[in-house]
Amino acid sequence: xxxxxxxxDVHAVEEKWLPVWERLDAFRADDAAALSGExxxxxxxxxxxxxSGDLHMGHAEVFAIHDVLARYWRxxxxxxxxxxxxxxxxxxxxxxxxxxxxxxxxxxxxxIETQFESxxxxxxxxxxxxxxxxxxxxxxxxxQWLFLKFxxxxxxxxxxxxxNWCPNDQTVLANEQVLADGTCERxxxxxTKRELTQWYFRTTHYAQELHDCLDDLQDSWIGKVVNxxxxxxxxxxxxxxxFAVEGHDPITVFTTRPDTLWGATFMVVAADAKLAGxxxxxxxxxxxxxxxxxVRKASDIDRLATDxxxxxxxxxxxxxxxxxxxxxxxWASDYVLADYGTGAIxxxxxxxxxxxxxxxxxxxxxxxVVDTGDENPExxxxxxxxxxxxxxxxxxxxxxDKAEGIHRVIELLEADGTxxxxxxxxxxxxxxSRQRYWGAPIPIIHCAACGEVPVPGDQLPVELPELxxxxxxxxxxxxxxxxREWVExxxxxxGGPAERDTDTMDTFVDSSWYFFRxxxxxxxxxxxxxxxxxxxxxxxxxxxxxxHAVLHLLYARFFTKVLRDLGLIDWDEPFSAYLSQGxxxxxxxxxxxxxxxxxxxxxxxxxxxVDAVRLTLVFASPPEDNIDWADVSPSGASKxxxxxxxxxxxxxxxxxxxxxAGDTALRKVTHKTIHDAAQLxxxxxxxxxxxxxxxxxxxxxxxxDSGCGAADPAVREAxxxxxxxxxxxxxxxxxxxxxxxxxxxSVAQAAWPTVDPALLVEDSVTAVxxxxxxxxxxxxxxxxxxxxxxxxxxxADPGVVKAIDGRDVRKVIVRAPKLVNVVIGG
RNA sequence: GCCCCCGUAUCCCAACCGGUCAGAGGAAGCCGCCUUAAAAGCGGCACAGUGUGGGUUCGAGUCCCACCGGGGGCACCA
Numbered sequence: 001x002x003x004x005x006x007x008x009d010v011h012a013v014e015e016k017w018l019p020v021w022e023r024l025d026a027f028r029a030d031d032a033a034a035l036s037g038e039x040x041x042x043x044x045x046x047x048x049x050x051x052s053g054d055l056h057m058g059h060a061e062v063f064a065i066h067d068v069l070a071r072y073w074r075x076x077x078x079x080x081x082x083x084x085x086x087x088x089x090x091x092x093x094x095x096x097x098x099x100x101x102x103x104x105x106x107x108x109x110x111x112i113e114t115q116f117e118s119x120x121x122x123x124x125x126x127x128x129x130x131x132x133x134x135x136x137x138x139x140x141x142x143x144q145w146l147f148l149k150f151x152x153x154x155x156x157x158x159x160x161x162x163x164n165w166c167p168n169d170q171t172v173l174a175n176e177q178v179l180a181d182g183t184c185e186r187x188x189x190x191x192t193k194r195e196l197t198q199w200y201f202r203t204t205h206y207a208q209e210l211h212d213c214l215d216d217l218q219d220s221w222i223g224k225v226v227n228x229x230x231x232x233x234x235x236x237x238x239x240x241x242x243f244a245v246e247g248h249d250p251i252t253v254f255t256t257r258p259d260t261l262w263g264a265t266f267m268v269v270a271a272d273a274k275l276a277g278x279x280x281x282x283x284x285x286x287x288x289x290x291x292x293x294x295v296r297k298a299s300d301i302d303r304l305a306t307d308x309x310x311x312x313x314x315x316x317x318x319x320x321x322x323x324x325x326x327x328x329x330x331w332a333s334d335y336v337l338a339d340y341g342t343g344a345i346x347x348x349x350x351x352x353x354x355x356x357x358x359x360x361x362x363x364x365x366x367x368x369v370v371d372t373g374d375e376n377p378e379x380x381x382x383x384x385x386x387x388x389x390x391x392x393x394x395x396x397x398x399x400x401d402k403a404e405g406i407h408r409v410i411e412l413l414e415a416d417g418t419x420x421x422x423x424x425x426x427x428x429x430x431x432x433s434r435q436r437y438w439g440a441p442i443p444i445i446h447c448a449a450c451g452e453v454p455v456p457g458d459q460l461p462v463e464l465p466e467l468x469x470x471x472x473x474x475x476x477x478x479x480x481x482x483x484r485e486w487v488e489x490x491x492x493x494x495g496g497p498a499e500r501d502t503d504t505m506d507t508f509v510d511s512s513w514y515f516f517r518x519x520x521x522x523x524x525x526x527x528x529x530x531x532x533x534x535x536x537x538x539x540x541x542x543x544x545x546x547x548h549a550v551l552h553l554l555y556a557r558f559f560t561k562v563l564r565d566l567g568l569i570d571w572d573e574p575f576s577a578y579l580s581q582g583x584x585x586x587x588x589x590x591x592x593x594x595x596x597x598x599x600x601x602x603x604x605x606x607x608x609x610v611d612a613v614r615l616t617l618v619f620a621s622p623p624e625d626n627i628d629w630a631d632v633s634p635s636g637a638s639k640x641x642x643x644x645x646x647x648x649x650x651x652x653x654x655x656x657x658x659x660x661a662g663d664t665a666l667r668k669v670t671h672k673t674i675h676d677a678a679q680l681x682x683x684x685x686x687x688x689x690x691x692x693x694x695x696x697x698x699x700x701x702x703x704x705d706s707g708c709g710a711a712d713p714a715v716r717e718a719x720x721x722x723x724x725x726x727x728x729x730x731x732x733x734x735x736x737x738x739x740x741x742x743x744x745x746s747v748a749q750a751a752w753p754t755v756d757p758a759l760l761v762e763d764s765v766t767a768v769x770x771x772x773x774x775x776x777x778x779x780x781x782x783x784x785x786x787x788x789x790x791x792x793x794x795x796a797d798p799g800v801v802k803a804i805d806g807r808d809v810r811k812v813i814v815r816a817p818k819l820v821n822v823v824i825g826g
Numbered sequence: 827g828c829c830c831c832c833g834u835a836u837c838c839c840a841a842c843c844g845g846u847c848a849g850a851g852g853a854a855g856c857c858g859c860c861u862u863a864a865a866a867g868c869g870g871c872a873c874a875g876u877g878u879g880g881g882u883u884c885g886a887g888u889c890c891c892a893c894c895g896g897g898g899g900c901a902c903c904a
Contacts, residue, residue: 007866180900224898227830231900238904255904268904310902335902345904353827354902426903549899619852621839626897631838633853639866640852646867679842688840691851698851705868768846773885775847813884819845823884 008645010609010638013732014121017745020735026748027074027125029081034535039079043536044070045515045575047544047552048085051111052092055118057584057591057617057629058545060601063124064614065581065623065686066543068728070125072681073540075724075752081536082125083518085132086112089140089507091169091186094438094472101469104438108135118602123610123731125748132521134510139517140440141461142527143510146559148443148454155202155562156432158452162339163431165194170474171435172198174506175428176232176551185551199433199442199503203554206561207425210554211235213573221578222624228549234426239410241346241419243267243319245330248279251319254341254424257351257385258413259405261323262393263369264346265359267330268312270338271295279330281316288313288332295334310335310358321346322418323394323409333358341424353383369393370402430555432506437464437472437479439504447491447498456492462500478502511552512559515539515574533569541684542575543623545583553578579684582626584617599629611730612637618729619690641733644697644726647719648737652710655742662714663707664759669699670718671759677725678752686729693725716741721753769794770821776803787814794820 021027034041046066049059070082093104093111100107112133119126132139150156164173168189177185184191203210211233214226238256245251253267269275271292280288291313312333319328328346335354336345349359350368356377359366366378372388374380390396390405395412399405413419433442441462443455455462465486472479480502481487491498519532538560544552553575560574583590586597604613615637620627659667673696680689700718704710720741727734727747738747762783767790769777777799781790791814794800800822808825 222831224831228899231829234900234903236903253904257904308902333902335904337903340903347904352904354904357902424903426900546898619839625832625839628838631853633838636853643867676842685840687838688850691840694851701868766846770845770885773845778846811884813845815845819885821845821884 007642008733008736010611010732013736014123014610017732017735018120018123020745021123021748024746024749026746027080027082027127028129029083029127029536030079031532031535033079034081035531037535039077041081041536042070042073042078043081043515043539044073045083045518045539045542047542047548048087048511048514049115050087050090050092051108051115053111054114055122055601057599057601057604058581060122060604060613061584061617061627062543062545062581063119063122064617064729065579067124067614068618068686068689069541069681069684071728071731071748074125074748075750077752081130081518082127083130083132083521084119084124084126084128085130085514085518085521086115086134087507087511087514088112088133088135089439089504089510091436091438094436097438097468098470098472103466103468104472105135108438109133121605121610122614125731130518130521132514132517134440134507134514135438137461137463138522138524140510142517143440143505143513144443144455144460144462145457145527146513147440147505147509148457149566150201150562151444151454153562153566155205156199157202158197158199160195160197162193163196163198164191165196166191169436170476172196172431172433174431174508176430176554177506177508198431200429201432201558203430203558204425204427206558207233207235207427208423209561209572210427210557211425213557217573217575217578220576222580225546225549225553225578225580229554232427232550232554236424236426238422238424239406239413239419240342240422241322241413243322243328243346245279245317245319248317251275251279251330251344252342253344253346254422255346257348257406258409258419259390259393259396259402260348260351260369261321261346261409262396263348263350263367264321264326264328265349265365265367266347267319267328267344268333268336268347268355268358269315269330269344270336271312271332271334273338273343275343276315276332279315279317280332284314284316288315291332298334310354310361312358312362314362322413322416329364331358331362339428340426349383350377351383351385353385356381356383367392369396430506430558432509433501433503434506435476435478435503436474437467437504439507440510441480442501442503442505444501445489445491445498446501447494447496449496450491450493450498453491453493453498459492464504478504480504508552508555512555513563515556516563516569528568530568537569538571538573539575541577541579543579543581546580549580579623581623582621584627584629586629588628588630604634608634608638609732611641611733615641615690615729618686620687622687623684640694640697641726641730643701644693644722645733645737645740647697647700647704647722648740650704650710651716651719651741653713653716655716657713657716659713659717662717663703663712664714666699666703666708666712666714666718667756668759669696670714670721670753671755673725674721674753675755675760678755681728689725690729693722696722696725717753723747724750724753765817767794767817768819769797769800770819771800771803771824773821776800781817783817785817787816790814790816790820794822 033039046062073080088108093108096107097104164178166173166184166189168187178191179185214230236256239258240252242250242252312331315330315332317330319330347355349356349366369392370388371391372384372386374384377383387402390399396405410421443462445453447453465483487499516528520529556574563569586599591598612634616632616634620632673692677689723734723737734747764780765783767779767781768775777797791812810825811823813821
């Protein structure tokens, strides 16, 4: 090998192949084939980026992983839809526009171009003819159209309610956008509450289905995401029980333990619920008022502490226990939440820790009705909630099974009309309006005479007015309100003076349906073509980050169900499989400016080239694991790529030579590798595919240097297989190899090699003979040896005979052709 | 507190339905060959008994239980 032959120039190779791929247009999805069903379709999707600056390591990882499968599917002859676009509405652009006295579009579209160039160079096999941006009027026209469709169905509505308010971003937030520690998902500021009239999507209408369908996704979605959604939806089974109240309408409570009804000794309503004010007696009104002042002073952070002492106030009113007619005092407390269940509970202190804490603080009675064998809660202060024998519980007495107890009580309550079995959800409706500029305007006109009037379809899109710089400054209400000539319109219904809704939609609305728009991104007549949705949907694999486990993924599932019920699609779930990619970290820590441990993608690409970076990211670990950049070796990846490339140069047989005449040992490695790679790819074990490709490179190198030699056609076969496998991860190197091997571009258009089953069969396998589980002998046997033959052979082996040493053979376990285990008597 | 996931060589990771006294691949390390030398390349060496303790089984990294450690979700949700 000559000196000049030892390396190739990665950047020159990148320059060389990009125009070739574009000319070949090899990654365009074929709608006609999908519609006719002549080829099996595959829809590959990766979460589209927000255009903030250039791409970073995280993008590089997810695109690399994603592209492996998209390319593999194409090799297998599938019709592959692999689109990309930008989630281009959102606050960073708006904030930048305020700082620089610009229009958000300037920043947004400049970044999109930067990211597009980077993606292009990164060599991902996207179908760029379907590129979209959610901030284009042609896109958000249909976001608005969908909003109106939802509203027609009663799934979008406005209500006044306490809402989450981000004081930094100066806008409301959905529950999903407030983190567990009470901070804003986007900016980290501490979220406060405000009472406002806002638009909502009725996600709760689909709570049951969103929950139930998770069972079907259990195996094909990564487990933690399913778990997170299940917890977020928070389904709990129980009963609504109605309690008569002296001098008032009855109140209904939700309980998961109706079987402990006989142990109820008081009632509690949420102090801040309207109900508390209605139930309080005039004598107690002042006490409640004082308590409410107290409660409102407590910050959200205080509320999050679960161990703070219970507080509350007696309302002076009594309810009646429907099962035994007992009088129960009604209290108000902040440990009961106004917006969960009915905002009121029956308190069973013996069997609920919170109720017990309250009872002890307020000196209320505790009555045990389930004897679990534990100490009496009244004395220990520890409530019991397990199975036990019911006592003092009328018809339940003597029963020992909780499920049965619950079931019986519900029957009883239903029989006399005081309660019903029911299911309650933690999930709330999705608050979708935002008081910021750079989003899709809500297409509603408010008219004094007609109320809320939808903007007529032929007037969509409602385009954003031209605002820039200081006009966009957040002031607690939408900046759109400042554009008076935009706001003031004639009512579409009566023609009188009216005003546009000035809020914009949460950008999660835009991203809840973008994968439908990819189907017909240029369709000016509809959001998407239902025929294409039927042909292409659902998405075969979706890849994205864990941070969207209950945000985007839940919203997209909700949208899908609504679109199905609108008759636009015929499938229930958008993402048949979901894989979350880990993060790229550095030195055990998240990359950040303050730590100074950031790794710049552009610099890595400059230094090692696209292929080496992609290979490093795919090879580092299973896709869902984090990658610590300090643990991986892009230079090692470069070396491997050069090694593989040299293989192609060393091949000395001619293209088209019959591999069947080649070295069988190497051919077996090649065919086994291809066979295994397919299985590994199907189960997303991409790092192992790379390892197996490395193995094949090693085997081929050995064959050239000290085996069958470079002229053996088996070497060509192996090198071609390497090129094809490598093209999944390192497309540039693979093209170079393919060309060196004397083929026309592009390797992306090559066929997946056909595996010869005969080459997968071993001539002989090693069978081990164990005595008491310890290996005592190895036998070379035919792979199709029968169990009886193998047993006979094993027992005849001199070593085995010696090891048995005349002891009783109690049992012989035979797993032909690999193993015999002899169990001998003591 | 409830729910989910994960603990394999110095490090990143393999190990199909439980089955060859755990090893495919890589990184770092050490030693050779090549070289005037270095890099690159080639070849080789070494390194754990699978977090801990029980159990099931002829046989456990793999299944079950408990505990420890790490990560994540939910959480005064009735």
